[in-house]
Amino acid sequence: MENREDKTLEILEAIHTRRSIRKYQDKEIPDEMIRTMLSAAMMAPSAGDERAWQFVVVTDQDKKEQITAVHPYVSMIAKAPLGILVCGDLTKEKYEGYWPQDCSAAMQNLLLAAHGIGLGAVWTGIYPMAERMEKFVSIFGLPDRIIPFGLAVVGWPAQSIPSKERFTQECVHYNKW
Amino acid sequence: MENREDKTLEILEAIHTRRSIRKYQDKEIPDEMIRTMLSAAMMAPSAGDERAWQFVVVTDQDKKEQITAVHPYVSMIAKAPLGILVCGDLTKEKYEGYWPQDCSAAMQNLLLAAHGIGLGAVWTGIYPMAERMEKFVSIFGLPDRIIPFGLAVVGWPAQSIPSKERFTQECVHYNKW
Numbered sequence: 001m002e003n004r005e006d007k008t009l010e011i012l013e014a015i016h017t018r019r020s021i022r023k024y025q026d027k028e029i030p031d032e033m034i035r036t037m038l039s040a041a042m043m044a045p046s047a048g049d050e051r052a053w054q055f056v057v058v059t060d061q062d063k064k065e066q067i068t069a070v071h072p073y074v075s076m077i078a079k080a081p082l083g084i085l086v087c088g089d090l091t092k093e094k095y096e097g098y099w100p101q102d103c104s105a106a107m108q109n110l111l112l113a114a115h116g117i118g119l120g121a122v123w124t125g126i127y128p129m130a131e132r133m134e135k136f137v138s139i140f141g142l143p144d145r146i147i148p149f150g151l152a153v154v155g156w157p158a159q160s161i162p163s164k165e166r167f168t169q170e171c172v173h174y175n176k177w
Numbered sequence: 178m179e180n181r182e183d184k185t186l187e188i189l190e191a192i193h194t195r196r197s198i199r200k201y202q203d204k205e206i207p208d209e210m211i212r213t214m215l216s217a218a219m220m221a222p223s224a225g226d227e228r229a230w231q232f233v234v235v236t237d238q239d240k241k242e243q244i245t246a247v248h249p250y251v252s253m254i255a256k257a258p259l260g261i262l263v264c265g266d267l268t269k270e271k272y273e274g275y276w277p278q279d280c281s282a283a284m285q286n287l288l289l290a291a292h293g294i295g296l297g298a299v300w301t302g303i304y305p306m307a308e309r310m311e312k313f314v315s316i317f318g319l320p321d322r323i324i325p326f327g328l329a330v331v332g333w334p335a336q337s338i339p340s341k342e343r344f345t346q347e348c349v350h351y352n353k354w
Contacts, residue, residue: 011187011290011293012213012290012294014188015220015290016220018222038349039342040193042343042345043195043340045195045288055350057350058352059351063353089348097306098302100277100281101277104277104281105285107282108282111222112188112289113192117189125278128275129274140352141354142354143354150278163220166228167220171215171231171232172215172234173234174234175234175235177233177318177323
């Protein structure tokens with residue numbers, strides 16, 4: 001699949017065609033595309049604009065192999081060119097307990113940007129599972145108050161997954177339950 | 178501002194130009210645009226595809242006034258055509274504790290879709306503030322295991338806020354802290 005950075009997707013199409021991609025081509029991701037994804041992530045809204053996030057770009061093969069040993073659903077990272085570990089930064093907290101929402105919005109922006117420029121990605125969960133969190137702290141040497149939140153695994157897609165409409169009227173209520 | 182639904186924004190532009198909009202024109206939002214936002218929300222990824230969310234569309238003026246009395250940062254809803262209350266649905270939980278991430282990703286999709294079709298919106302926080310949550314439960318009659326998570330206030334923008342780049346290299350780390 002070609003680099004789509006200069007003809008990216010329209011917003012609603014991007015939202016509706018983004019799928020979790022777990023198979024990747026054996027091909028590097030250019031630094032400017034990593035920057036595009038991180039920049040999109042950091043444009044997310046956050047509680048009181050606190051931006052309580054940090055990002056660890058993972059390209060080192062040894063780190064990727066270590067991750068596969070501690071997370072049951074991330075074996076594909078061994079063959080992916082890139083992981084991006086999204087962390088909460090409690091030193092930036094203005095509103096207690098909102099940092100996972102900051103990080104989630106950043107992650108969703110990152111995934112949409114990845115899809116928009118022709119990459120494929122999947123959000124794998126870490127927080128709030130204590131044991132999994134401890135292992136990521138250990139692998140990446142995270143200091144106190146930097147919380148491993150979630151890991152995006154990213155690559156050039158080697159699979160195409162059709163989009164399914166998920167809208168259901170059952171989840172919509174009007175003015176009361 | 179015109180209805181942009183048939184010429185929406187490109188994904189990266191949408192991500193980079195979305196701002197929190199709190200001033201609105203005195204103008205209704207068509208049902209199909211509400212559907213567009215809800216449909217975008219429901220396309221969000223979720224833990225194990227659990228989709229642990231519910232949405233309450235708030236157009237009733239009395240409900241809006243009640244909200245202004247219980248939330249310190251939502252006075253603008255009294256003059257907004259629309260609120261969308263995003264709730265967690267614990268009955269759908271497959272992975273304990275991930276539902277706020279599901280709801281955050283849905284909320285971010287909703288905000289981007291709103292901006293993409295020419296509306297302005299702002300995410301106001303409810304969860305995890307217990308007192309605020311109790312009041313939303315009461316106003317909307319939410320049953321057990323339906324958790325008020327966050328409220329999007331939406332309208333036709335009566336303000337234009339320039340975008341500021343938020344990328345900072347200080348938040349980027351490579352393979353270790």
